[in-house]
Amino acid sequence: MQHLDRIRTKPTTKVFDVVAYCQSNRINDRETRKLVRLVGRFASRLEIQMNLTHRPVRFR
Numbered sequence: 001m002q003h004l005d006r007i008r009t010k011p012t013t014k015v016f017d018v019v020a021y022c023q024s025n026r027i028n029d030r031e032t033r034k035l036v037r038l039v040g041r042f043a044s045r046l047e048i049q050m051n052l053t054h055r056p057v058r059f060r
Contacts, residue, residue: 013044013046014044014045015042015043015044016042016043016044016045016048017041017042018032018035018036018039018040018041018042018043018048019032019036019041021045021048022035022048027052031052031053031054034051034053035048035051035052038051039051
């Protein structure tokens with residue numbers, strides 16, 4: 001019998017829908033298509049941001 005620990009079975013990284021993430025962060029369609037081809041339909045926030053060529057400006 002295999003013991004499963006409930007604390008450790010939770011995913012450690014949140015996965016986003018790439019198209020929805022790009023729309024919410026105002027990333028253009030060309031860049032969105034490039035990201036979908038590169039990382040797939042679902043990816044973590046870090047994967048999406050590290051593969052952007054034109055990163056959106058963050059205002060503080």
